[in-house]
Amino acid sequence: MLFGGKRIGRILMLMGHSAGIGDLLRGSASWRALKNKFPDAELHLLFLTKDKGAVSERLISRHHLLSSFHVIDKRLRSIKDWRDFFKHFEEVLLKIKPDLIIDFEPHGLKSSFLCLYARVKYRVPSIGVGEIPFRSPFYTLASPPSRSINSPDYTDRFFVVLKALGIERNGIPIELEETPEALEFRKKFRSKFGIPPDKPIIGLNIGCGTPDALWKRPRLDLLRQVVYSLQKQTGSFLVLSGADFERDINEEFLKSYPLQALDLSGKTDILELPGLIRSCSLFISTDSGPYHMSVALRVPTLGIFVKDFPASYHHHPWVSCIILKDEGDIPNLVSEGFRLYKHFSQKEENA
Structure with a gap:
């Protein structure tokens, strides 16, 4: 595929927003769209971050659509920091020798300066978003400002710059594939923890354990009723996931819990977690990283939220996002969860 008369073999993508798993995975829909447009091109991702070393980096660095992943600290407090940045x-x-640079960030000038530097010194063309005044001249080609930049659907935001290439989202979902570590985990974990091979599994991620995300957790007593009802209806085994620092909330959930359950918080590496999620006939999660991972893996996903902001949800046949505020919401959640579970079971039986 050509751009400006030049064959595109390697594309360097610049991203610089949150280091959260969900925020990074949201970008994967745009990577798929680029692969559809440039099927033979390699995609390389450079992540500009203030949180270097986040757990999400290990997951994204192994993403199947990326040929390489790089991280640069964007905290620039001195002239030396700027020199190191460039x-x-x-x-x-x-190292990459890109044929094209795409700056996915609509605001700020750090990534814009990098694009200008590459264009002036190495004649690498670039595409960016002309969202703020005087930003367009930094790029070879700039897409116009768009309302999508301020859309609650973060996935749509990644497609604003791609409009300059004539690329639209058209419902493309985010995606993720299991790493070899995940496949190995999924192959062994039933026998390791004594779960019968024919026993369906429901996964639960209470998550939201960081101080800024605690408000996203639904009431534990309500969540327990939902999960108990679904587990009883499906005759399944419950497996809880989570980070090591979320073990306390998992233990609290399981106090006097009467059905079969296993807590794996802190016992799965981020590269193994996709294997656990793929083992589930239904994955239940709050608004946290594993929720996005489950959606990207196309596992039937019941997203449980405490606030209604539907524009930010994933909208796909294998996903249902429902508010849980009081006991009146429980029947709808159980009904939707069971519908997703049955749909998955029927597909497996027909496969």
Whole structure:
């Protein structure tokens, strides 16, 4: 595929927003769209971050759509920081030798300066978003400002810059594939923990354990009623996931819980977690990283939220996002969860 008369073999993508798993995975729909447009091109991702070393980096660095993943610290507090910033960027440029740079960030100028640097010194064309005044000249080609930039659906935001290439989202979902570590985990974990091979599994991620996300957790007593009802109806085994620091909330959930359950919080690596999620006939999660992972893996996913902001939900046949505020919401959640579970079971039986 050509751009400006030049064959595109390697594309360097710049991203610089939150280091959260969900926020990074939201970008995968745009990567798929680029692969559809440039099927033979390699995609390389450079992540500009203030939180270098986040757990999400390990997951995204192994994403099947990416040929390489790089991270640069964007905290620039001195002239030395700026020098290092451009030095590390140049190292990435010389290693990848991109034919095109796409800046997915609509605001700020750090990524814009990098694009201008690559264009002036190495004649690498770039595409960006002309969202703020005087930003367009930094790029070879700029897409116009768009309302989608301020859309609660973060996935749509990644497609604003791609409009310059004539690429629309058209419902493309986010995606994720199991790593070899995940496949190995899924192959062994039933026998390791004594779960019968014919026993269906429901996964539960209470999550939201960081201080800024605690408000996203539904009431534990309500959540327990939903999960208990679904587990009883399906005759399944319950497996709880979570980070090590979320073990306390999982233990609290399981106090006097009468059905078969296993707590794996802190016992799965981020590269193994997709294997656990793929083992589930239904995955129940609050608004946290594993929720996005389950959607990306196309596992039947019941997203449980405490606030109604539907524009930010994933809208796909294998996903239902429902509010849980009081006991009146429980029947709807159980009904939707069972519908998703049955749909998955029927597909498995027909496969």
